[in-house]
Every structure is written in structure tokens, then in C-alpha cells.
Amino acid sequence: MKFQPDSIDVQSISGYGPGWISVGNEKISTSIVLGSRGERFEWNCDQFENLSEAHFAQLAALGTELIIFGSGDRIRFPNPAWIAPLVSRQIGIETMDVQAACRTYNILAGEGRHVAVALLMPSP
Structure with missing residues (x-):
């Protein structure tokens, strides 16, 4: 039996660990937003306590059907x-830790859904 790796045609998260994610071969350790239609930008917030309505207004402007919010390590x-x-x-939002958010984003994006993941990567 021949095995082939799963692949998706949208940007996906290839790895993660405490305080970082990888997109392809690039390691990212700052807060970021990734979308299934190629959207990608730094999310200018490094602490949960510094979040505001303006941060979520940025996400609403993407017009996705769902935002997956990775709120840090918990x-x-x-x-x-x-x-x-x-x-x-009328955009849904699901909150989970960063690792679960990465996995969920990859699954939904791979299904062709119009989703985005907003990952809060707290600075040490």
C-alpha cells in the first residue's frame, strides 16, 4: 500500500510549540492572523490583557465565516x-488554546472553508 502525505492548497500551519508556530519553513513567534484565502498579517498584541474591540474589528473586516481565536497557552x-x-x-468565533486553534484551522481550511485563525503569542 502506498502512503501519501495529506496536502492542502491553502496556507497551513506546519508545526507549533510553546510560543511559536511554523508556516511552511518559517518560524513565527509573534501574534499573527492567517486566513484560508491567503490573508496574513501581524496581530499587534502580545498580551491577552491588551486586546480590545479594535483587534476583533480587524478580524471582522476579513469577512470570513469563522474566526478561530488562539488565546495563548490556555x-x-x-x-x-x-x-x-x-x-x-454574523461571523462565528471559537476560542481555544493556540495548539488546538492551529489544528482546527488546518482541518477547516483544508475542507475549503473560509476561515481565519488569530493567534495570540504572548511575549515572555
Whole structure:
């Protein structure tokens, strides 16, 4: 039996560890947003306590069907006021730790869904 690795036609997360992810061969240790349609930008926040509605308004502007929010090394739910821009555009949001967010993003993006992952990578 011949085995072939799974591959998807969208940018995907190829690895992760404490405080970093890899996209292809590039190691990233800052907060970042990746989208299944090629969107990619630094998410200018390095601490959960510094998040605001403006950060989630950036995500709402992507117009995806779902935002996967990786809140760091543990699950921390965003303040309801922060996600108001997503709610007003009927964009779903799921919160999980960064590692689970990476896995979930890869699965949904690989299925062809219009999703984005916002990963909060706290600075040491």
C-alpha cells in the first residue's frame, strides 16, 4: 500500500510549540492572523490583557465565516464587547488554546472553508 502525505492548497500551519508556530519553513513567534484565502498579517498584541474591540474589528473586516481565536497557552475567552464587530457581521468565533486553534484551522481550511485563525503569542 502506498502512503501519501495529506496536502492542502491553502496556507497551513506546519508545526507549533510553546510560543511559536511554523508556516511552511518559517518560524513565527509573534501574534499573527492567517486566513484560508491567503490573508496574513501581524496581530499587534502580545498580551491577552491588551486586546480590545479594535483587534476583533480587524478580524471582522476579513469577512470570513469563522474566526478561530488562539488565546495563548490556555483558553481565555474574549470580553463580549470585544467581539461585537464579529457578532454584527454574523461571523462565528471559537476560542481555544493556540495548539488546538492551529489544528482546527488546518482541518477547516483544508475542507475549503473560509476561515481565519488569530493567534495570540504572548511575549515572555
